[in-house]
Amino acid sequence: MAGSNKINITPPRWLLAELTYACPLQCPYCANPVDYANYQTELDTEDWKRVLTQARKMGAVQLGFSGGEPLTRKDLPELVKHARDLGYYSNLITSGYGLTEAKIVELKEAGLDHIQVSIQASTQELNDHIAGTTSFQHKKEVAHLVKKHGYPMVLCVVIHRENIHQMADILAMAEELGADYLELANTQYYGWAHTNRDLLLPTQEQFEQAEQIAQAFKEKVEGKMKIYYVVPDFYEDRPKACMNGWGTTFLTIAPDGAALPCHSARDLPGMNCPNVKDYSIEQIWNESQAFNFFRGYDWMKEPCSSCDEKEKDFGGCRCQAYLLSGDMYAADPVCSKSPNHHVIQEAIDSAKASALAENEKPLVFRNSKNSKKLS
Amino acid sequence: MTLNPDQLIKFSPLHRLQWEEAQQKDVILYPEGMVELNQSSAEILKLCDGSRNLAQIVADLEQKFATTGLTNDITAFLEVALKNGWIQQN
Numbered sequence: 001m002a003g004s005n006k007i008n009i010t011p012p013r014w015l016l017a018e019l020t021y022a023c024p025l026q027c028p029y030c031a032n033p034v035d036y037a038n039y040q041t042e043l044d045t046e047d048w049k050r051v052l053t054q055a056r057k058m059g060a061v062q063l064g065f066s067g068g069e070p071l072t073r074k075d076l077p078e079l080v081k082h083a084r085d086l087g088y089y090s091n092l093i094t095s096g097y098g099l100t101e102a103k104i105v106e107l108k109e110a111g112l113d114h115i116q117v118s119i120q121a122s123t124q125e126l127n128d129h130i131a132g133t134t135s136f137q138h139k140k141e142v143a144h145l146v147k148k149h150g151y152p153m154v155l156c157v158v159i160h161r162e163n164i165h166q167m168a169d170i171l172a173m174a175e176e177l178g179a180d181y182l183e184l185a186n187t188q189y190y191g192w193a194h195t196n197r198d199l200l201l202p203t204q205e206q207f208e209q210a211e212q213i214a215q216a217f218k219e220k221v222e223g224k225m226k227i228y229y230v231v232p233d234f235y236e237d238r239p240k241a242c243m244n245g246w247g248t249t250f251l252t253i254a255p256d257g258a259a260l261p262c263h264s265a266r267d268l269p270g271m272n273c274p275n276v277k278d279y280s281i282e283q284i285w286n287e288s289q290a291f292n293f294f295r296g297y298d299w300m301k302e303p304c305s306s307c308d309e310k311e312k313d314f315g316g317c318r319c320q321a322y323l324l325s326g327d328m329y330a331a332d333p334v335c336s337k338s339p340n341h342h343v344i345q346e347a348i349d350s351a352k353a354s355a356l357a358e359n360e361k362p363l364v365f366r367n368s369k370n371s372k373k374l375s
Numbered sequence: 376m377t378l379n380p381d382q383l384i385k386f387s388p389l390h391r392l393q394w395e396e397a398q399q400k401d402v403i404l405y406p407e408g409m410v411e412l413n414q415s416s417a418e419i420l421k422l423c424d425g426s427r428n429l430a431q432i433v434a435d436l437e438q439k440f441a442t443t444g445l446t447n448d449i450t451a452f453l454e455v456a457l458k459n460g461w462i463q464q465n
Binding site for chain 1: 376388389391393395397398402404405406407408409458460
């Protein structure tokens with residue numbers, strides 16, 4: 001194990017329960033693993049209840065029900081009720097697909113605190129194209145119903161080259177729908193988004209223009225709507241403080257029960273992610289190889305190990321370091337101090353060339369057929 | 376947005392105030408976020424139940440802690456709370 005035993009282990013605060021990989025949408029930037037179709041088994045209701053109970057006992061308080069599409073799980077209301085009884089703040093992270101008013105009411109009564117609805121674009125045509133499913137009108141209805149039943153309404157829009165030109169319209173749509181929070185999530189290039197990066201990564205000019213529009217809007221709606229802006233790290237000089245530090249705050253449980261320090265951790269070589277069917281959350285969090293792997297600073301290489309900013313960004317994202325440099329111990333190549341920093345500019349150039357090409361290759365949509373082909 | 380001293384103050388229904396045993400702290404929970412509170416902030420927010428205005432909250436706390444002169448501190452905190460959407464008026 002790379003981590004040291006002397007590290008002070010803080011308890012988990014955030015539990016992300018990826019209930020299922022099943023999803024009626026096919027978003028080409030999905031954060032699920034590209035080979036998700038290989039994971040067929042799902043934890044049952046009792047497994048999930050045990051996981052929620054154990055993590056709560058350790059101090060987890062924010063709980064995300066995610067997926068895939070968590071609404072495909074028939075036991076969702078039962079899990080929500082269990083979470084409420086334990087004192088979690090429960091967030092449902094959904095495409096809205098299949099969400100009826102009756103279900104919204106049922107989940108509220110079970111104790112759900114908030115619903116985050118994703119919308120892919122500001123127009124029906126583009127939304128339905130990106131989602132790979134006719135869903136735009138229904139998503140807007142769901143947003144209205146979420147408000148009507150007293151939930152804080154969070155609208156989440158993933159931003160990429162296909163929709164970044166709609167920024168002003170997206171903001172107007174969020175205002176019209178009465179969103180309490182708007183998450184503008186610049187695509188992070190993992191999983192399916194990594195596969196489709198040439199088609200999704202905007203140019204720096206596009207980013208800057210969109211950011212300016214979003215910034216002006218943020219000031220305009222201050223006090224009415226909160227904006228969460230997920231930074232496009234390819235255009236930053238310093239990496240993100242990924243997961244607030246490995247094994248410090250976040251615990252993700254994949255549909256099959258694998259416990260992950262971040263949702264791409266399974267892709268790292270030699271990362272034996274423990275399964276909640278075999279170990280308790282306390283054992284997993286405190287003792288497992290996977291959760292101790294990048295705790296602390298002993299695992300770092302130069303330029304990170306002697307960097308005066310290492311306690312701020314923890315060397316950036318381990319999965320991004322591995323994806324882009326082939327070395328999971330390396331500095332995140334987003335950092336301008338990284339010897340691999342040139343790969344970022346190469347990715348930007350490659351995406352630009354793709355955008356200018358006469359016959360741009362098509363997006364690879366996230367579905368089981370493509371997953372099997374790619375795994 | 377500024378605090379109206381005459382209007383009743385209530386905790387926002389879009390947030391949740393709760394005691395966290397693991398942290399030995401009161402916290403405010405909201406979509407994907409949490410604010411940890413110190414004891415005095417928590418005491419103020421617990422009185423924001425829609426039945427008191429600023430002066431009444433100050434009076435209750437001064438009585439509870441047998442002290443005086445809390446008006447400025449409580450007002451400053453409630454201004455912050457209002458700006459963050461933790462409390463509402465009207």
